Amino acid sequence: MRANALNAAAHCSNDDGAQRPAPAPASAATTAGVGSDGAAAAAAVPCLTGLPIIRVPLADADEVPSALAAIQFAYTGQVEAGGSVREVLELYRQGQYLQVDGCSAACVAALEEMLAAAPSAGVGSGADSGSGVGGDSGGFTTQPCPTALELYGYLRLWPDDPALEPAFASVLSAARARLVAHFGNALTALNTLELREQLLALPAEGLEALLESDDFGTDVEDTVLLLLATWVQENGDTAGAEAVERLCRRVRLAQLSPEFAALVLPLLASARIARPKRSIGSGGPGWFPITGTEAAFMLSGFLAGGSTPKRRRLQDAAVKVHGLQAGLFDTKRRRQCLAASGGDGAAPPGSPGQQQRQQPQCPAFGWSISQAELERGLRGLQPGSTVSFACTLDSGLGAVSVRGFEWWASVDYKYGDEAAGLFLWCHLPAAYHLGASSLGGPLAALAQIGARWEVDRWRDGVRAVASAVEYNGSDFFGIGACSGLGVSDMLPLQRGGGCGGGTAAGGGGASLAAWSEYLHGGRITGRAVLRPLDV
Structure with missing residues (x-):
């Protein structure tokens, strides 16, 4: 339903049967129909004499504010300033449902503006800088939660397939970058209480955005595996088998330290084998999808290193024989978040070292x-x-x-x-x-x-x-x-x-x-x- 079509169709009759354009905004005479039959108005605005009635069938009363906002946009062409991420997402969906011309693009622009206005880094801005050797704060300064966290908190309001909507995909691209900047690295996310709680509250899509990013730093990949295990322990039973396995494939097993891999991978494989089939994919013992032969392959071949041609041949063999995904063999190291020895600890808050978040510190x-x-x-x-x-x-x-x-x-x-x-x-x-x-x-x-x-x-x-x-x-x-x-x-x-x-x-x-x-x-x-x- 285009905005100009709304205006053109909004007429009412005079006593002589002539048509007269409605002069007032839509909100002055709008009835939001709630329920499958589009009947009674839960939030009806009284109809003034001579004004048209626009009936919008809604699923429930919770959709009334966004429906009214969409109709208001049809007349004003403006997304109301000061709205929350949730309100803009709801307007985005309603605008598409009502086919209000330009509404989706305006909502995308509003979300991008909100992301751009957020702090360049949130709680994790001190991720690589800490609070200084003499600090008592436990490490990291805190700032308001970035818009990206709120965006991932309302996953149910996203388009069914964001990849099919390029404009919204650009919002998610910016949100992923903000999310990575907010958490900083695996050490920060695990060792800062506020960040740890936020991490555990992320949906699988939010955690995946961290795990797939080269800019999400760590000391070693071992800590990334611990971060994932911590999240799965909290959310695995509700995330579902498919989501858990997808996240596990984001861990770069080829980057695990050899000693850690030699200890943990066989144990994870043994726990997986012993796990009842009905429990595969959720949290608990056997949560990580790796078999004994896959663990043996990683330890005896790929983790042992060797020439680049040898590693490529091993990877090809693993894909053919074990069906292992290429992400497990990613040889690109994540950003290093620990400085080389010799430093005197982390830079104090507000120092140049803290402003350069990418610079490794202690x-x-x-x-x-x-x-x-x-x-x-x-x-x-x-x-x-x-x-x-x-x-x-x-x-x-x-x-x-x-x-x-x-x-x-x-x-x-x-x-x-x-x-x-x-x-x-x-x-x-x-x-x-x-x-x-x-x-x-x-x-x-x-x-x-x-x-x-x-x-x-x-x-x-x-x-x-x-x-x-x-x-x-x-x-x-x-x-x-x-x-x-x-x-x-x-x-x-x-x-x-x-x-x-x-x-x-x-x-x-x-x-x-x-x-x-x-x-x-x-x-x-x-x-x-x-x-x-x-x-």
């Missing part, structure tokens, strides 16, 4: 131990025993996700010692669904990380790094709760307050006074600075 994640927790642990400490204090991340998350694993630290103190130790622990994330019950026994494997764990000291109100422990390619962590790696005397305690007759709030054991250099504002603080793994 993101820092603050952690702390509360004085109350320290006091409780010391009060109950007995001779010969050791107390362990878990370092709580400022982000509110339980662990740092990096290199496909989850890492957490603890400060350990043994009764009578003159120093406390700092230890780092590695766990296989539960999102992989590779627990002992599905594997047939406990896991014996090693992992590595490139990082520096720091502890702060306070003197005369000034903070400095008291000590730090470096982890690199020469350090191997056993995966599990009993294989921490660290330095047992990293935090020297003040003499005279170490043990025995100290009065930690009236209790025995070690005294809080021994920890006074590290306590400030009711807590011990520090940070984890991530770096590439130096072998």
Whole structure:
């Protein structure tokens, strides 16, 4: 229904039978018919004498505002300013349904303008810059959610096949770029609480936009697999088998680190084989679509490297024999989000380093131990025993996700010692669904990380790094709760307050006074600075 056709058809009769054009806007005399029979008007505007009535059959009352907006556009040619993404999408659909000339193009222009007006990067703008070595914010600055998130949140309002509508496809192209800029990289998305929650709320189409982009950064592809596993754990049962498999094919298995692939791929294949056929495609054990022969092929051939001709022949063989898709063999690395060793950590907010989001940095994640927790642990400490204090991340998350694993630290103190130790622990994330019950026994494997764990000291109100422990390619962590790696005397305690007759709030054991250099504002603080793994 063209706009000029609406005007031409809107006539009413005089007493003598002559026709008179209607002078008023359509909204002044519009009835939105609700229901399959197009009957009663749920949001009818009273018809003024001598004005035409335009009846628009709608599915339900929720469509009334967009129908009125479409008819208003037919008269004004304007998309109302200040509308939300949802309102513009609804108008887009109604304009197509009513065939209002120019409405779709105007809505596309409005959406493109909204995307262009959004911040160049959202919560993840600090993805590669963090909050600085001394920061306590856990890493990243926050800005309003970009329009792209809202656009993906209303997937049901998209055209049935966006690819068949070039104008809307251009909107999605811009939205994908904004979405990638918002999340930044896999490390940011997993280790920033707000971003992690937004990631888990994405539909499969939104996550696919991240996974298929070369600009979506990471430390290694291992972390991309963990990001996908985390999403599938939350959404796999509702996303459907087809969507889960499509997302899995976006992981570049050929880019997994060899050690990680040698551990995880056979386990994922074993879990897949043991999974009941009726559960294939959803979340839970066996969620990743890979067979034993496919895993063996990846490990024995493609991941082993070799000449380029050899890799091409292997890829051709895999496609013919296993039917593996080319995306799994993508040899193009994603954008690297970790700077080479030697940096002093992430740039502070607002610095030039933060403005250049594409520049790799060393993101820092603050952690702390509360004085109350320290006091409780010391009060109950007995001779010969050791107390362990878990370092709580400022982000509110339980662990740092990096290199496909989850890492957490603890400060350990043994009764009578003159120093406390700092230890780092590695766990296989539960999102992989590779627990002992599905594997047939406990896991014996090693992992590595490139990082520096720091502890702060306070003197005369000034903070400095008291000590730090470096982890690199020469350090191997056993995966599990009993294989921490660290330095047992990293935090020297003040003499005279170490043990025995100290009065930690009236209790025995070690005294809080021994920890006074590290306590400030009711807590011990520090940070984890991530770096590439130096072998």
